[in-house]
Amino acid sequence: METPVFEEIEPASDCDCAGCRHWRRVLPHAPSGRALAHPAAYRTLVVATAAASATAVSALAAGPAAAPPAAAHAPPRPGVGAADEPGTPQGARAPLHGATGRPAAPPAGAELAGITRAEIIDRAGTWVAAKVPYSTTAYWSDGYRQDCSGFVSMAWKLPANEWTGSLGTVADRITKEELQPGDILLFHNASDPQSGSHVVIFGGWTDGTHTAYTAYEQTPPHTRKLDTPYAYWSNSAKYLPYRYKGVTAGKASTADAGQAPPGAAGPASHGVAGYPGRAMFGPGADNPYVTRLGRQLVRKGFGTHYTKGPGPRWGEADRRGVQAFQRAQGWRGGAADGHPGPETWRRLFS
Numbered sequence: 001m002e003t004p005v006f007e008e009i010e011p012a013s014d015c016d017c018a019g020c021r022h023w024r025r026v027l028p029h030a031p032s033g034r035a036l037a038h039p040a041a042y043r044t045l046v047v048a049t050a051a052a053s054a055t056a057v058s059a060l061a062a063g064p065a066a067a068p069p070a071a072a073h074a075p076p077r078p079g080v081g082a083a084d085e086p087g088t089p090q091g092a093r094a095p096l097h098g099a100t101g102r103p104a105a106p107p108a109g110a111e112l113a114g115i116t117r118a119e120i121i122d123r124a125g126t127w128v129a130a131k132v133p134y135s136t137t138a139y140w141s142d143g144y145r146q147d148c149s150g151f152v153s154m155a156w157k158l159p160a161n162e163w164t165g166s167l168g169t170v171a172d173r174i175t176k177e178e179l180q181p182g183d184i185l186l187f188h189n190a191s192d193p194q195s196g197s198h199v200v201i202f203g204g205w206t207d208g209t210h211t212a213y214t215a216y217e218q219t220p221p222h223t224r225k226l227d228t229p230y231a232y233w234s235n236s237a238k239y240l241p242y243r244y245k246g247v248t249a250g251k252a253s254t255a256d257a258g259q260a261p262p263g264a265a266g267p268a269s270h271g272v273a274g275y276p277g278r279a280m281f282g283p284g285a286d287n288p289y290v291t292r293l294g295r296q297l298v299r300k301g302f303g304t305h306y307t308k309g310p311g312p313r314w315g316e317a318d319r320r321g322v323q324a325f326q327r328a329q330g331w332r333g334g335a336a337d338g339h340p341g342p343e344t345w346r347r348l349f350s
Helices: 018-026 039-061 117-130 148-155 288-299 316-328 342-349
Strands: 094-097 171-173 184-187 198-205 212-217 224-229 240-244
Touching: 117 148, 117 198, 117 212, 117 224, 148 198, 148 212, 288 316, 288 342, 316 342
Parallel strands: none
Antiparallel strands: 171 240, 184 198, 184 240, 198 212, 212 224
């Protein structure tokens, strides 16, 4: 039933009609404009209420209204509902914002910054940890817009806030088989950019079937990290994989690049027994070597970061455990990056 609507009519203070005299006796404390001070207002309320009641009765007699058609969405997954398919409007391409909140134009001739995959995932993780609120108009303290494309711009360390219509200009199209942590899955709806357009960061496959992956994304109400069906919950066929043009393989730390860290007896050998190579460790890695590494960290007293496991899937607990071990060797800076190279492996398993 609709809410009754009435018009309040404020009579002159000296009105001496029978109705006004009656209401002043009944509600002498009611201030003008809040009570039904004049009979005309009372009549209006009665008529409006009666009309609303009649409308409600007619609606009931006609039978229940047809329910709106349900929106199509991806099949539900355990613990995941329709709320995991967010609506993500976005802002346009814009410069970074400075500390004052004013646009700060990128330096003249700014080039794409080189960045490793580990850095991309680490930068994305800072927004996940901070639960940065989703906004198409607000800018986080790092100068990046708090929407999906601003999130990717931040993770890739771009000199400006791109949007789904321009991210492809700083990236190369790749195939599903080529996806690695730090790449993106991009859907830009050119006909209506505010409808469906979205972008997420690929964090690695969740299993060997390559049917689901860990997605880092900026979405209402805030940044999240969530296992997601490939390519996305909805409009899956329209999400295309891209790789940032500035991504680099990364440099090994001085300790793990075949050079001896300060205080070491001599140069380390890359032919360390049992060492599988750096590619076996890092975001997206899932193999027995990660389990073996984690168990050895526990034995050596560096497993305090594990809440469960260790297991075959590389995680932050593995990285922090390795970093703690490296620092215990007296290594600092890039030599203690949390990623095991041959010298870290040799010392850990010696």
